[in-house]
Amino acid sequence: MxxxxxxxxxxxxxxxxxxxxxxxxxxxxxxxxxxxxxxxxxxxxxxxxxxxxxxxxxxxxxxxxxxxxxxxxxxxxxxxxxxxxxxxxxxxxxxxxxxxxxxxxAGTSFSAKIDQLKEENARLLQELHEWRDKATAESERRELAEGQVRQLHGTHQQLQEQVRGYAVTADNLRSSVSMCFQGLDKVLPVLEELRTGVSMGVNEV
Known part of the structure; x- marks a missing residue:
């Protein structure tokens, strides 16, 4: 055997x-x-x-x-x-x-487990949707903020251009005023001489 x-x-x-x-x-x-x-x-x-x-x-x-x-x-x-x-x-x-x-x-134990898993899955799905909505809203807020930043940056550049333009205009005005003062410095002595000459002529008469 x-x-x-x-x-x-x-x-x-x-x-x-x-x-x-x-x-x-x-x-x-x-x-x-x-x-x-x-x-x-x-x-x-x-x-x-x-x-x-x-x-x-x-x-x-x-x-x-x-x-x-x-x-x-x-x-x-x-x-x-x-x-x-x-x-x-x-x-x-x-x-x-x-x-x-x-x-x-029909049954209890497994059915209860399946129902519990379905409820948990539904809860997780709902939570996922909520987080997705929050993420979407946050993304939209971020895009809006970025748009505002870009707009402010553009405005800042425009202001800088205006400031530079005003600076050039101010420089031109200062040059013009300086030239006027220079002309007055030349004209005033001549006028003073003329005034003095006129005064002496009047006195002699």
Missing amino acids: APIRQSNIDRRRVRDECRDKLSKHIQSRLGIQIKPSEVRLIPNAADPYAWKVLSEKAELFSKNISDHSIGAYRELCEGVGVTFEAVSSITHSADAPDSLVSLRY
């Missing part, structure tokens, strides 16, 4: 642990006692339980327990109450394939 391989021993041990965990889960969830050896991933019509499974783990429930690998057994053990749960077969929809109960059918 050939010796039993260690891998087969390990597989059988993990399979039995998986059956035991599934049995305890069914009893905990539904109050129904099912022997570990009688637990099925694909329950028949007479079984009082069915499985409600997240879509990404549905493949695990497409085979009988005995047909699975040791990795699948570990996935099942880790997913109990997390990615799947036992539900009463009464809530099992006739439209659902085999024994799988989709998330679109």
